[in-house]
Amino acid sequence: MKNIKLAVIPGDGIGKEVVPASLKVLDTIADIHGGMKFEYEQFEYGCDYYLKHGSMMAPDGMERLGQSDSVFLGAVGDASKVPDHISLWGLLLKIRREFELEINVRPAKVFSGIRSPLVNPKDFDIMVVRENSEGEYSSVGGRMYQGDDEIAIQNNVFSKRATKQAMEHAFRLAGVRRGHVTSATKSNGIFHSMPFWDEVFKETAAGFEGIETASRHIDALAASFVTHPERYDVVVASNLFGDILTDVGAAIMGSIGIAPSANLNLNGRHPSMFEPVHGSAPDIVGRGIANPIGQIWTAKMLLDHHGEEEMGRLLLETMESVTADGFLTPDVGGTNTMDEVTEQIIGRLKR
Known part of the structure; x- marks a missing residue:
């Protein structure tokens, strides 16, 4: 037993x-x-x-x-x-x-009998792998001064170990699904952490022959989840980006309740x-x-x-x-x- x-x-x-x-x-x-x-x-x-x-x-x-x-x-x-x-x-x-x-996995798919708000959901079936321990949700930073001079500093922390671990998990999932991994990035606007993310993604992909890859900026990717969700198989994202994408995924399924x-x-x-x-x-x-x-x-x-x-x-x-x-x-x-x-x-x- x-x-x-x-x-x-x-x-x-x-x-x-x-x-x-x-x-x-x-x-x-x-x-x-x-x-x-x-x-x-x-x-x-x-x-x-x-x-x-x-x-x-x-x-x-x-x-x-x-x-x-x-x-x-x-x-x-x-x-x-x-x-x-x-x-x-x-x-x-x-x-x-x-x-x-350190890894959060959330599926989003067309669910039989539950109407998607999308006019044509095209049987999308997405698995989002979210790095779950650091990134934008790292509790590093602080506040100082008072009144109009007050400032708040929030530091994003990305380690190669945790970043690569999430990406490797995404590639393994893609290997038993449809063989495609999309990386959520924003390297055109976030100067240090996202180019680092892109570099680790490219390095990780080299170890998984036969898996197709793509890299999309988070703003365009979030929009594409609504307009063309059927394009995506496994998506790997940082803590914040993964959090946002999975709420979009829940919304296009029809309810966060499912x-x-x-x-x-x-x-x-x-x-x-x-x-x-x-x-x-x-x-x-x-x-x-x-x-x-x-x-x-x-x-x-x-x-x-x-x-x-x-x-x-x-x-x-x-x-x-x-x-x-x-x-x-x-x-x-x-x-x-x-x-x-x-x-x-x-x-x-x-x-």
Whole structure:
């Protein structure tokens, strides 16, 4: 029996709704598989935890999370309770940094039954690989002086190791997909870091024969995601550029509520973390209409990560059969509840 131990953090807002729904789906997958079992340890870390304890997680939180095989996260943040910079740096970004989750992978594709806002989406299927640990989100810099003389300095940090690691991951993905990698750059406007990025991309590409490459400036690339998304296979981007592109990807899919992501540790010293792209959506909490697809698709990526690609394919196909038959939550034009969509997925998996 293959046991997969998950540290489960529902987090805030609709995370507390879509995570339990997704665990039911994972249990169904395990029952179908027969030789696999999920073991869950629940952690109530989040904004409510902060209000009670003054921190987003327990002092030994990272140690306890590190005893799992993977972390399954719902959503982090509720600005009405806790400022975003406290909630994100105290939980989500803390896990990403301390567990060395240096690569973030987010797919964007035409999803059966969910209408893209694009007039002709042309069956786009994109995988964005985002460097997840440094770049524009490096916490290097500071503020000085006061009043009209105040200045803020934010330093971008790009190491060759982390940059090349993200690019190599993108090339490996392209090797099992359609064989093309596009690099997101801005070397015509950012003087130091982006020419460096371009140089590392060219060097990395030389080690992957048979993979076609292209380099596009981020502004033109973001526009092209809207006008010609079908042109792209795997896109590799820095922390900020990848963040922007994947939100565009979610938008052209039809809703950020269906977009998944994986934060990957590649050195084997810490668990990886899986989370949907959507936020905590406090405006719809308790109404039963949260879209579970993003969290369940995230579970599919978790299955792939643990070597269960066949079960992952089955789950994705089942989700698309449900949405194709019109079982949709309001954010994608439907009238179904979260529970109704989830139960359709579970029922079809069992059949």
